[in-house]
Amino acid sequence: MADFIPHTPLETKEMLETIGVSSLEDLLAPYPKEHVLPDLSDIPSGLTESSLMRLMKSMAARNRAGGSVPIFRGAGAYDHFIPEAVSPLVTRGEFLTAYTPYQPEVSQGLLQVIFEYQTAMANLFGMDISNASVYDGATALAEACLVAHRQEGRTAILISEGVDPDIARVVKTYVEGVGCTLKLIPLVSGKTRIEDVMSQMDAQTACFVGAIPTFWGTVEDFSGFADALHQNGSLLILHANPHSLAVLRPPGSWGADLATGEGQPLGIPLSGGGPYLGILTAARAFMRKIPGRLVGKTVDREGRAAYVLTLQAREQHIRREKANSNICSNETLLSIQALVTLSLLGPAGFREAAEGSMKNARKLRARLLSVPGVSPVWEDTPFFHEFVLEMPMESKKLSRLILSEGFLSGLPLSGYSSPGGENRMLWCATEMRTEEEIENLGRALEKVLVRHGGNKS
Amino acid sequence: MADFIPHTPLETKEMLETIGVSSLEDLLAPYPKEHVLPDLSDIPSGLTESSLMRLMKSMAARNRAGGSVPIFRGAGAYDHFIPEAVSPLVTRGEFLTAYTPYQPEVSQGLLQVIFEYQTAMANLFGMDISNASVYDGATALAEACLVAHRQEGRTAILISEGVDPDIARVVKTYVEGVGCTLKLIPLVSGKTRIEDVMSQMDAQTACFVGAIPTFWGTVEDFSGFADALHQNGSLLILHANPHSLAVLRPPGSWGADLATGEGQPLGIPLSGGGPYLGILTAARAFMRKIPGRLVGKTVDREGRAAYVLTLQAREQHIRREKANSNICSNETLLSIQALVTLSLLGPAGFREAAEGSMKNARKLRARLLSVPGVSPVWEDTPFFHEFVLEMPMESKKLSRLILSEGFLSGLPLSGYSSPGGENRMLWCATEMRTEEEIENLGRALEKVLVRHGGNKS
Amino acid sequence: MTIRENSEERSARPDMHPTLWEISRSGARGVRPPVVSGSPAFGIPDVSMRETPPGLPELSELEAVRHFTNLSHLSRGVDTHFIPLGSCTMKYNPKVSDKVASLPGFSDLHPRTDPEGMEGLLEAMGTLSDLLRSLLGMDGVTLAPAAGAHGELTGILIARKYFEARGETSRKVILVPDSAHGTNPASASMGGMVVRSIASKPSGHIDTVALEKVLSDETAMVMITAPSTLGLFEEELSEVVRLVHKVGALVYMDGANMNAFLGVLKPGDLGFDIVHINTHKTLATPHGGGGPGSGPVGVKSHLVPFLPTPVIQKTDRGYSFANPDDPRSIGPVRSFLGSTGVLLRALSYVLLLGREGLPKVALYALLNANYLKKRLEGVLPGEGPGLCAHEFVLSAKPLSAYGVHAGDLAKGLLDAGYYAPTIHFPLIVPEALMIEPTECESKSMLDEFADDFSRIVERASSHPSELLAAPARTPVSRPDEVLAARDPVLKDTTVSGGQFRKN
């Protein structure tokens, strides 16, 4: 019922005449006759706006989302505070419906915003530079590993068990194609030991990848890692939750060569998994080696300061098969969204949000540990805003039961190898949770355990 | 927790120094000491954005609104289709946060949009001109009556019973102040008879006010009214639902001197009663007599076409107590909203929406009349998309019962004089209702009547 | 200011941005409404049916979107520019408030929903009434008025009804200072009252001696703007109030400038009987290019019975509507409860700021105004020597010698990337420029403005023709207002609406 075609019948007729054909269908002449205008009977009839809205609202209502259930799950996607000013700014048509800023003269606004995003990410990650985004955190890390691989063609990627296993799988998909292999460095008490890294290191080691914080919520000490790796001609890559960098030591300060992250926690809605924002930052030495768009500052021919897409010689449209990456469209609008969010919060608000998450996570942990049968996995390992607990019931089942009580519990870790495990859950609380919600969750858990037993401790 | 104050402590200090005072409180010196900085303990502590959103969402959830209950009520406010493109356009900061366009050079966009709104309203109402809006439909009609009164100081306003009694009360509030009185012309079978108007007309008659359609949904024939009134030196004022003018004969075509309407049905959300849009249109003869802003087209000093606020000599800021009205701020953003809606729908879409309302109203009427005990009030009186039915139960009670079944019923007319009445309801269906909703309403009504009795017919 | 002026461009071409009707193409379709099946036989006689289409533009959805998006670029708002419009309080309009007003449950609530179906709205409106009662220091509040002027009219009608109830029907005179906003006298005469202007002293304050002379048992009310439109607090306010009350009349406060008092001074404490507040100024609801506004009115206890209907009352079971048929009420002044979409924004603002934030509004509004006044004092003569309140008035009179007027300075400021101050108001100051920075502008912005303002005033004397040619960087410059008013063109006639007025 909509087609967004502006033509009036008369205009169509005139245009066909100008072209010199007698019907729209005549325009299909170059296409193979036997295949044109196929049967579309399996496609429903078009909807009006209002019937579409009805349909989609009814689908949306069948999801148990943040508006209806308090979220105690993180594991790579977080329910953080997003200022209300973000959406009206980011959805302005000039940003939303622009193309990649190929023509700088009519894209200075967009280019400046991307330049500012690059600045914010470089500063946040403590790195020299940032690109304009890649698809998501997982592909950002994968691309970073490919940069390490391309350095000298080394094929071994050491990756800490602290990295989200699902992200590690994406990295595997990416790097296997070019003949690389992933070697897992185990976590011990939630930490990667430098000796384990060094013992795995050899002449084929392209890089080691660690996480800030780990997937399991723990905060590591990467002292000495960069030196050890660099002595071996290998790179240090750190994959960080950018929200945590409000308070945690940034990758650059650990000596990372490349640092990546999932930008979703920076003001991007959970949205069922995307679109998210792949952050890719690097030391200046890698400026011409990293993938993706880069915006640079220059002057125009009358000497006015101006922004442009730069270092395009790295990119696919110029270098084709020799390009640093195939990436073309990336996640610009989400990078704007992250920048707008950070600009509205400022360093103080950003830090308060992170500290709020940490405070709530500690309250949550204490409340859950007060429930009989719930026990910690590590006692003293420092953590950011997520932590693993041993629950007195198979975790997927428990998750379902808690969901039916109206809460999204911690992530069930059954199916994950240690520190995952059948009865384990990865819990998270952001600054958005309230004391009341934490208490109500505690009660719901107690109720569920009482009603459904669970293997008592 | 928010104050929108940008000052840093250092800046505040510097500024105080420049002023030559030592604290912010010193700036209160001109105020009476005994009253400054009063106790505010009855005002709660400030909220953060997220706690405000929580609070307001919980309040919103306690309303039974369109998203949760299908609306079968109109009576001056209608649940019409609003294209999704309307909101992102109207809420653009340049429109939303602008002031009245006093400086035409930096307000051409706003001025042009208002000029276009005036055009659309003039065309829709079939009148020569429209102003830039007044507060709402009721005050628009009141202002129009005041124009009629000011013509020659006549003090009698004949008003048809077809005009919404609540609007008539607002008119009364307005005109009594200047010594006018309202005289009701009764409806007979849902129609105002010209002979009743003529018999009430005398040398004090400033105007007669009729409605398109009437509050009770009926469509009248105003043939001959304008002539009869004009011969008596009185004006014809017609108050029209602008949505109905997609299909009904417009005020101008009946010879109206002034025509008003409530703009809410033109893409403005129900919003619990406001802000709405007062439409005020007129014959050109009244151009310098009507209240409110007017935008005119002119040329700038280099001959470029330009828009400006014009005929300001009518207004309060120039004429003070002799002004046509006290109106200053009006409803510009809502007028933009109406214009955007009409532009998106176009004449064809607008007509389809109106016809959709009429079709649904007829389906609704048939379905309701199929319920035992429900009977019509008039058989053949033509109607637009509202109609009065006699229900087999006290209407306020019935309304509450139907609401608890999840539908907003017709308006209970108990307390309204005829054609209102204790068991009567004014039903409405817009193009937004579906056959399913109409059927479900019918069943709910049947269920309620069976369960709660009702005075069987 | 240092931001590059980017939102407008002096077109190289003389053609205007075409109107909707100029780009209309017969037969083009935009968005389709819901499809409703059924016969189009509606049983309405032909005589009552429209014969010709209503003359609306025919566009594609994209054409409409582009039209309005591009036109928006030709308007300056708080979101794009500093708007130092005196008496308009162009502060930041929080986006969260817009969001609140658009929440489902509020935005889709039918105004005639049974009370049991609008408990949430009643609570919101009741809460706002309570908060305003406290902030205004009054005993009763109505949320009905749709703007400041509407609040004034409401106040006038309340006063009128009050005196009628007391049998003092000869009290018909409303006294209004000559510095008042035009709405004050206009509202008074709309309410059927007789308006008398009272002259201000040269200092801009009310002349109590002169006032006392005109006060009589015919005086119904004195309307006072506080702080005055000169940005000054009436030095003898308590005396004024005493004098007025002495003759049995009421004192009305035009609270459009309430930003100067918010949280630091309650009008009720000053003795006012009636006050209105402009939410679209003090309470940060967006002005929308000329509305919607909202003008709640607060009254002291003796006037509560006369408030317009509907009235919200607090009961032990929450908020509900009071009896709408109280004969003492002036009756309704508009349809339904009020501009609830605006009022929800006002409520959000008050709740966000709370008891800590609200007094800061006035304190920083005073800080900004006094700072800017100080910075500009040497540039042009100002009204009132000492501290001002939330705004101040300068006079461009000294520039008349160069043929430059307040309006020319305004045009120069447009070129410099600002909106203009309010000019030629209050009427009692020749060549007035009324500047209100609000608490929301930063010191950097005020400094830049002061620098630009000073530069412009300097050029006004050194190169007056330059300023007379301003604005030079806007799409049009000084539209001919005389021509506009002579034979007004009030609508686009590219496409006629058809079926127009017949006689």
Place this chain on the structure above:
Amino acid sequence: MTIRENSEERSARPDMHPTLWEISRSGARGVRPPVVSGSPAFGIPDVSMRETPPGLPELSELEAVRHFTNLSHLSRGVDTHFIPLGSCTMKYNPKVSDKVASLPGFSDLHPRTDPEGMEGLLEAMGTLSDLLRSLLGMDGVTLAPAAGAHGELTGILIARKYFEARGETSRKVILVPDSAHGTNPASASMGGMVVRSIASKPSGHIDTVALEKVLSDETAMVMITAPSTLGLFEEELSEVVRLVHKVGALVYMDGANMNAFLGVLKPGDLGFDIVHINTHKTLATPHGGGGPGSGPVGVKSHLVPFLPTPVIQKTDRGYSFANPDDPRSIGPVRSFLGSTGVLLRALSYVLLLGREGLPKVALYALLNANYLKKRLEGVLPGEGPGLCAHEFVLSAKPLSAYGVHAGDLAKGLLDAGYYAPTIHFPLIVPEALMIEPTECESKSMLDEFADDFSRIVERASSHPSELLAAPARTPVSRPDEVLAARDPVLKDTTVSGGQFRKN
């Protein structure tokens, strides 16, 4: 075009719009996050804590809002201008789709919600998969890829895995026409394949004779853009497909130009084994200034087992996730299900158009392209004599004589109020200008564009220096790209982030 150019202004001043850091004021605060009580003793050793703040700008909320609002004025989007960028399909992005994606229930859904808690999303994504399967004429679809290039990589990895599963590990060669988009060869090499370019015939079509020569049992896949980047339908496509399949290789369709086929031709029917579609082109999801996009991939049945995880399957109880551990899958190519916010928009678009609207997209895209081609054919030489598909390529070669290049015409078009066509692509056409009007532009817009374009080309020969000076009406003109790349400035250094890389 006749709309007044209003969105940008050549500044009279040389200063830039300041960056966030330039307007940052130490200590300024914007929006406050939720307040959480509790001790800030977090038990994290100092060595792992940040020492210095992260170098973010400090602004008030208003300053941030103004900054971004004003910067937005310096960018052209579909909502403001005609963007004839070839190969980019800059059609109207329905606002209703944005609304759908932002619905509570979708926008606040955690991606790791248990499947029973995301039935609605699974149904939406399952429905979209089904619709795309039908429109693409394929047997299986993945919604995971985040853009077109990502879809290509996915396709390459699928092909690789397929041949590995068949034991044909020596098939490592991907053939790519020299007219292909750069992502094609880049994706192939990212997938660890060897890329061979195949030359096009002068007509722009694939040279089947040459193709046959390079095809071998080392050939894994041939990547074909259909219609080609010249806007032409491969005249010998069925022969190409036959030849490729004959040697046991696969045929990939780069579906970035799928707008030309939508609803009128199914890639699967043409014999393609794999195809990707760019939702941010053909399915009207907004391009966001460079993303987010989405690049669903469709495959024929023999390739279905190799699709990336997660896979949605239809069961009798609705849609659900299939076993994520199928070893034949290439594994995940990104986190979670896909860019669901984008995919919901794509779904909305397909549902709005339905079986009636979808074929009209292609028909009117062809109509607009052929009409504009006809109008411009006499102005500059075009590639391909007959009917084009959704776009066409002109060559500015004849203007070289005047020292004017494709890029100069582009700049002239910016001044005239358009975005520029794609220039210097495809690489095989000298001085290429690739123009794609899409079905969403009206005849009036195309006529205006044609007139302006003709005028500019005419001036290019009569007054070349004028064009070389373009753009003259934009905030900056021809930024120095060489300087930018020589010693790149990639971030603002007004305020340093502190705690930077140490070695």
